[in-house]
Amino acid sequence: KAGVTQTPRYLIKTRGQQVTLSCSPISGHRSVSWYQQTPGQGLQFLFEYFSETQRNKGNFPGRFSGRQFSNSRSEMNVSTLELGDSALYLCASSRGQIGSNQPQHFGDGTRLSIL
Amino acid sequence: AQKITQTQPGMFVQEKEAVTLDCTYDTSDPSYGLFWYKQPSSGEMIFLIYQGSYDQQNATEGRYSLNFQKARKSANLVISASQLGDSAMYFCAMREASRDSGSARQLTFGSGTQLTVLP
Numbered sequence: 141k142a143g144v145t146q147t148p149r150y151l152i153k154t155r156g157q158q159v160t161l162s163c164s165p166i167s168g169h170r171s172v173s174w175y176q177q178t179p180g181q182g183l184q185f186l187f188e189y190f191s192e193t194q195r196n197k198g199n200f201p202g203r204f205s206g207r208q209f210s211n212s213r214s215e216m217n218v219s220t221l222e223l224g225d226s227a228l229y230l231c232a233s234s235r236g237q238i239g240s241n242q243p244q245h246f247g248d249g250t251r252l253s254i255l
Numbered sequence: 256a257q258k259i260t261q262t263q264p265g266m267f268v269q270e271k272e273a274v275t276l277d278c279t280y281d282t283s284d285p286s287y288g289l290f291w292y293k294q295p296s297s298g299e300m301i302f303l304i305y306q307g308s309y310d311q312q313n314a315t316e317g318r319y320s321l322n323f324q325k326a327r328k329s330a331n332l333v334i335s336a337s338q339l340g341d342s343a344m345y346f347c348a349m350r351e352a353s354r355d356s357g358s359a360r361q362l363t364f365g366s367g368t369q370l371t372v373l374p
Contacts, residue, residue, distance in 0.1 A: 173361065182367065183346065196361050232300070232362075241286075241288035241307055246300035246302075247299070248297070248298055248299040249298045249300075251298070
């Protein structure tokens, strides 16, 4: 069974640009969550989607947005990139809505570097 | 206040020995789940073990077991017979399942413990 697939694995951008990251969940999983991981802040929740609807959002500025498609694949977009956006972005999927206690399974992440 | 606290930034253990990684949590919800994840240097987060707040028995998964002490609000991970491949960052996480928790339904992670297994 294929795991969570995130593309691309590595990305280098410059300040002011925008970026789109992609996540394909495990087959049958309908909930997708995004996290940002930095050495200073650790793992922080960005948002969660279930059935194409954003169900939960973390404390990030509006430059961070996302969406989920009917096949449960999700994209995350960051506009007007800042140096502080350099991080590992992790996507996680689970079978049910995130309110349940099913484990989330993570992808390998996209490492975004802002120059 | 920190919802998940991992007080050990780094731990060392001899190969084949057992090691306990500490995790304490803070919640007022009666229903919640506790998770442990392993993150090797390559970056992927690997799910290890889950404990529900209503589970009567401590969770076990192979060499991993969770020492769940509800009254103390602790959920320590025990790794038996450590292997060199166990060297990684370990994260404790919690999800509060109550619908009344508002935005608290996402996974909240601790700061992690870097485990190094010595040959």
